[in-house]
Amino acid sequence: MKKLLGTLISLTFFYLLTIPTITHADEVPPHMRLDNIFTVDLGQSENIAGVTDDGTVYITTAGYSQIGAIWSTDNNLLDFKEPFEIVAYTNQGLGMVSDGKQKADGMAFVIRSTLPITDGAYEWFSHSGSSLGVYADEGYGKSKNGIANSIAIEYDLYKNIGAPDAFDQDLTTVGDKGSHIATAFPNDPSTYDDRYVLPILGKSYRVMKHENVLNSVPIQTDKWIKLEVKWQPSEDKDISKGQLSYTIDNNTFIIDSKRFFKQVFGSQNEIQTAYFGFTGSTGPSNTAGQAVVFEQIPSVVNSNVNTTIKKADNSEVVDGETIVAGETLTVEVTPEWVGGNQNWSDIATEINLPAKGVSLVANSTKLNGEDLSDDYWQNGILNLPEGTLPDLGIFEGNGGESATIQFQLKVANNDDTGKKIVSSSFTGSNNISKSESVGFLTENKDIILEITNPKEGDIFVDDGQTELSFDVKWKTNVSNPPLKGKFQIVQDDNVYDISDMDINGSGQGSVNWIKQFKEIGFGKFKAVFSVTDDNVNESVSVNLIKQDRPILKVLRLENEEVAPNSEILVNFEVQDRDSTAGDLWMKLDDGEFSLVDSYSDFNAVGPKLLDTTLNTTGLSNGAHVATYYFVDPDGNQSNESALNFTVSGKLEMVDKPTDFKLTDIALGDPDTKVDMGKIGLSDGRLDKTSWKLSVAYSEPFSTTVEGTQLIAPDGFLYYSKDGVKHNVNTTGTILLEDTTIPDNETLYVDQEDSNGFYIHTNYGMRTGEYNGTLLWSLEMTP
Numbered sequence: 147m148k149k150l151l152g153t154l155i156s157l158t159f160f161y162l163l164t165i166p167t168i169t170h171a172d173e174v175p176p177h178m179r180l181d182n183i184f185t186v187d188l189g190q191s192e193n194i195a196g197v198t199d200d201g202t203v204y205i206t207t208a209g210y211s212q213i214g215a216i217w218s219t220d221n222n223l224l225d226f227k228e229p230f231e232i233v234a235y236t237n238q239g240l241g242m243v244s245d246g247k248q249k250a251d252g253m254a255f256v257i258r259s260t261l262p263i264t265d266g267a268y269e270w271f272s273h274s275g276s277s278l279g280v281y282a283d284e285g286y287g288k289s290k291n292g293i294a295n296s297i298a299i300e301y302d303l304y305k306n307i308g309a310p311d312a313f314d315q316d317l318t319t320v321g322d323k324g325s326h327i328a329t330a331f332p333n334d335p336s337t338y339d340d341r342y343v344l345p346i347l348g349k350s351y352r353v354m355k356h357e358n359v360l361n362s363v364p365i366q367t368d369k370w371i372k373l374e375v376k377w378q379p380s381e382d383k384d385i386s387k388g389q390l391s392y393t394i395d396n397n398t399f400i401i402d403s404k405r406f407f408k409q410v411f412g413s414q415n416e417i418q419t420a421y422f423g424f425t426g427s428t429g430p431s432n433t434a435g436q437a438v439v440f441e442q443i444p445s446v447v448n449s450n451v452n453t454t455i456k457k458a459d460n461s462e463v464v465d466g467e468t469i470v471a472g473e474t475l476t477v478e479v480t481p482e483w484v485g486g487n488q489n490w491s492d493i494a495t496e497i498n499l500p501a502k503g504v505s506l507v508a509n510s511t512k513l514n515g516e517d518l519s520d521d522y523w524q525n526g527i528l529n530l531p532e533g534t535l536p537d538l539g540i541f542e543g544n545g546g547e548s549a550t551i552q553f554q555l556k557v558a559n560n561d562d563t564g565k566k567i568v569s570s571s572f573t574g575s576n577n578i579s580k581s582e583s584v585g586f587l588t589e590n591k592d593i594i595l596e597i598t599n600p601k602e603g604d605i606f607v608d609d610g611q612t613e614l615s616f617d618v619k620w621k622t623n624v625s626n627p628p629l630k631g632k633f634q635i636v637q638d639d640n641v642y643d644i645s646d647m648d649i650n651g652s653g654q655g656s657v658n659w660i661k662q663f664k665e666i667g668f669g670k671f672k673a674v675f676s677v678t679d680d681n682v683n684e685s686v687s688v689n690l691i692k693q694d695r696p697i698l699k700v701l702r703l704e705n706e707e708v709a710p711n712s713e714i715l716v717n718f719e720v721q722d723r724d725s726t727a728g729d730l731w732m733k734l735d736d737g738e739f740s741l742v743d744s745y746s747d748f749n750a751v752g753p754k755l756l757d758t759t760l761n762t763t764g765l766s767n768g769a770h771v772a773t774y775y776f777v778d779p780d781g782n783q784s785n786e787s788a789l790n791f792t793v794s795g796k797l798e799m800v801d802k803p804t805d806f807k808l809t810d811i812a813l814g815d816p817d818t819k820v821d822m823g824k825i826g827l828s829d830g831r832l833d834k835t836s837w838k839l840s841v842a843y844s845e846p847f848s849t850t851v852e853g854t855q856l857i858a859p860d861g862f863l864y865y866s867k868d869g870v871k872h873n874v875n876t877t878g879t880i881l882l883e884d885t886t887i888p889d890n891e892t893l894y895v896d897q898e899d900s901n902g903f904y905i906h907t908n909y910g911m912r913t914g915e916y917n918g919t920l921l922w923s924l925e926m927t928p
Contacts, residue, residue: 175235175370176573177201177439183446184216184423188270195424201439205253205426208240208435214253215271215279217423221487222445223260226411226418227383228485230444232375233578236301239368240435248323249366249434250304253426254280255373256332258296259410260419267294267333271425276306276313279425280332284311286340286350292332293425295410297401299329299373299392300356301365303434309349316353321361327394328356329401331409358399370439371395385411385418441578447539448485451581453568454478458602465584466565472594472686474507474602475555481538481572481579482548489539492575495530497551500566503588507554514549528553535572559590559621593622593629595675595686598654602688606663607695607782608723614663616644618675618686619654629677631655635662636687637671649677668692668724696722696776696784699753707792710830711763716789718774719753720745725778730758732774734765739775765793767832767889795830797837799924800892813907820863820903825895827924829887836927838883839895841865843876844921849914856912863918867901878923 179201186195195205195214205214224230238249251274263269271279272292278300281292286309292298305314305324320326330337339353363371373394380387386407391400407413410420426436442449455463456476463469479497483490499506506526511518513534522528528551536545565585572579599617600606606614616633633644642662647655659673671692676685700718708714722728727746733739748754760772769792776784803822811818827839847858863874865881872879887893897903 173370174202175372175439175441176571176578177235177441178443178446178574178576178578180440180443181576183218183222183443185219186216188215188217190215190271193271195426203424203438203440205424205436205438206428206434208428208433210428210433211274211430212428212433213271213274213279214427214436215423215425217258217270218421218443218445222443223419224257224377224422224444226377226385226388226420227379228444228448229379230377230448230485231442232373232422232444233441234373235370235439235441236365236373236437237368237370238301238303238365238434238436240437248304248432250429250432251275251427252278252300252302252304252325252365252434253424253436254278254298254300255375255424256280256293256296256298256422257375257410258293258421258423259412259417260421261295261412261414261417263294265291267291269294270423272332274427275429276302276304276311277427278302279427281313281330281354282332282338284313284352284354286310286342286352288352290333290335290338292337294333295412296332297329297390297406297410298332299375299394300327301371301436302326302328303366304429304432309343309351312351313354314356315351317356317359319359319361322364322366325361325363325366326356327360327363327365329358329392329399330354330356331405334409360394360397360399362397363395383415383418385415386413441580443577444486446486446488447483447490447574447577449490449538449572449577449579450482450484451570451572451579452478452480452482453570453581453583454480455568455583455586463584463586466587467584468587468589469557470589471557471559471591472596473557475504475557477553477555477568477583479551479568479570479581480548481535483538483540483544484547486539486577488576489537489541489544490572490574490577491537492532493535493538494532494573495528495535495551495570496573497528497568497570499526499555499568500562501526502562503560503566504555504557507556510552510554512550512552518551556596557588559594560588563587591684593620593677593682593684595620595631595677595684597673597675597686597688600673600688600690603690604688605691605693605780607693608663608668609695611660611663613658614660615656616659616673616675617654617656619652620649620677621652622649622677629679629682632674632676632678633657633659634674634676635659635666635671636674637666637669640666642666663692666692668694693780693782694723694725694778695782696720696725696728696778697753698774698776698784698787700772700774700787700789703789703791706790707794708762710765710767710793710795713759713761714791715757716760716772717755717757718787719755720748720776720784721753722776722778722782722784725780725782728776728778730756730774730776732758732760732772734772735770739773760789760791762793767793767795767830792832794832795828795889797827797829797831797924797926799826799839799922800828801826801894803920803922808905811905811907813911813913814909815907817904817906820905822897822903825881825897826892827882827887827894828890828892830889834886836884838880838923838925838927840878840880840923840925841874842878842921842923843874843918845917845919846876847916847918849912849916851912851914856914858911858916858918859908861906862916863903863905865903867896869900874920883927 194212195216206212280298282290343350375392378389567585568583596619628648628650631647631649635642672687674687730743731739732742743758772789801824865872
């Protein structure tokens with residue numbers, strides 16, 4: 147709904163009644179929404195202006211004696227340090243029957259700097275009537291204050307002549323029913339000329355000075371009139387050196403920079419921002435439904451659309467250049483966000499091709515380098531719905547600051563001698579930008595040749611092909627006898643003839659060039675189709691590239707059984723006849739491929755022996771497959787080559803017993819438990835065969851008394867398990883055997899609670915220091 151300020155319910159009711167009488171929705175130009183951009187809260191209780199949800203600004207609503215004003219908010223100021231453009235459409239007959247009656251008063255587009263207001267000037271609205279809400283009072287001798295620090299473009303529907311309201315007295319020419327468009331500086335006293343008339347001769351009156359008067363625009367109708375306001379600052383950001391211009395209905399006017407600097411910015415450069423808006427009014431006898439829609443507001447989104455056209459040699463087409471039929475043109479259209487406080491959002495795209503002289507090259511359309519379906523083109527118009535282009539800008543949710551749409555055009559023979567132009571429009575919810583390319587002319591040819599396959603820039607990888615197709619089309623006005631068409635491959639100074647073909651009228655042909663492909667070297671070459679005789683010398687070519695694909699062979703391991711948590715050396719051979727570098731990629735089992743190594747400066751001709759490493763950390767015991775491929779700098783990928791290996795661990799003592807020493811043991815004392823530390827085993831073998839862990843004396847415990855060695859008796863050291871004693875002796879005592887140890891687990895000799903190793907003494911032993919050595923054995927048994 148429209149946001150209105152008013153004191154009478156009848157105002158709102160009347161406005162609602164006028165909305166359905168808008169002529170046709172399709173006549174309203176595409177426009178942006180205006181959420182939180184303008185305000186009507188300006189201290190004018192009778193302000194009828196408002197903004198609808200779809201972004202239509204109503205200044206007056208075809209009621210009598212109405213006033214309206216709408217201004218940009220503090221967050222949507224114009225910044226005169228930067229270039230900007232405002233694009234809007236005005237309509238002063240909206241919601242009114244086209245009965246030819248006089249409309250009045252009018253409205254004005256106003257720019258007002260943010261300088262402080264002094265000397266009784268007005269801030270947002272001055273006077274109704276012929277003042278249009280922006281100028282000083284029309285009365286003789288009244289104050290000459292209009293809206294402060296401002297410039298106005300007035301859309302005046304009526305010529306006011308004769309006292310007491312003679313603002314337009316000096317206008318010599320006006321449009322329909324006195325209508326006219328002009329510029330003025332509302333708060334400049336020199337804008338107003340008070341003319342005294344002797345009372346006996348009449349009444350004194352005030353005349354307003356108009357500049358840049360335009361009387362040819364039909365503002366008395368219900369037509370939408372385009373307004374473009376542009377500002378180009380100087381390099382040093384001095385406003386007095388910048389240029390403000392505006393265009394209405396293809397009529398462009400440039401504002402005097404120094405006067406603009408003085409009247410709007412007070413001849414200072416410290417403050418360089420300004421509000422902008424519209425004011426307007428209607429008369430007591432004549433009215434008008436006055437509305438505005440916006441395409442572009444720089445404080446919201448400041449944008450550019452650049453369109454370039456390049457020829458096959460990559461040179462840019464200049465305006466007015468003649469392009470010969472048969473040429474392929476590459477068009478790039480780039481919408482770009484260059485400023486503002488919002489992303490450019492919800493962008494729909496329309497690109498129009500010339501009606502004659504060119505045709506779209508199939509499957510050539512790309513958006514940001516990605517292919518776009520030709521289904522988006524219909525009758526020479528590309529339509530991309532909202533969401534196809536990303537939002538552009540620097541704020542959250544943006545897809546970059548610019549996007550590029552690229553496509554190719556084929557220039558054809560045609561009878562249109564005018565300029566060919568590619569036009570585009572990018573319509574977002576908060577900004578609309580349009581662009582036209584340079585205009586080019588076309589020249590017809592008697593013979594047009596085209597290579598349809600291969601395409602310019604195609605890359606051919608030597609993959610053992612047996613057939614390659616060279617396809618051409620032609621159109622010729624040359625009569626019999628038929629011309630000779632020649633197919634050739636050219637590389638450097640070498641020419642490889644394929645075959646000849648008779649051509650006449652319109653037709654197409656194809657040859658197989660696999661033989662020549664095999665003969666040429668790697669790198670750049672051309673496919674050429676030419677027609678040459680006494681009167682004709684015509685040819686067309688495409689640039690192509692021949693590349694080799696790497697061949698990879700991973701060599702088998704000498705021992706395919708590898709240890710867990712280890713690093714193994716993997717050798718491989720790679721051959722690539724046109725590259726000396728590349729990347730090795732690998733995946734384990736059913737995993738994803740990842741880059742494992744990069745190589746450079748190796749022989750590109752014969753097989754090169756290279757190596758890499760494979761880490762088995764974290765791999766489970768069992769069979770595994772490492773699959774490799776090689777990618778050269780051109781992006782060509784080799785065959786895949788697999789390495790089979792088995793991860794298998796060993797049976798080992800992972801926690802070994804420690805030395806022990808006991809003191810102060812008395813003969814006959816209770817048995818003393820010995821702390822040998824943890825004794826643990828692991829088994830990483832795939833084939834978990836039988837095993838045993840045993841301990842034996844390498845040297846029995848003994849002491850020396852008076853030169854005689856005394857050996858400790860049997861049972862001096864024993865292992866106790868669940869109350870059963872196992873004496874340690876010289877032949878070996880089995881502690882553990884034949885227990886399956888799961889992978890990644892450890893089995894320990896039980897020394898918990900009463901289980902463990904003990905020293906046993908008796909009274910038959912001699913006192914002394916006993917020393918011995920134990921031999922621990924872990925054996926696999928049959």
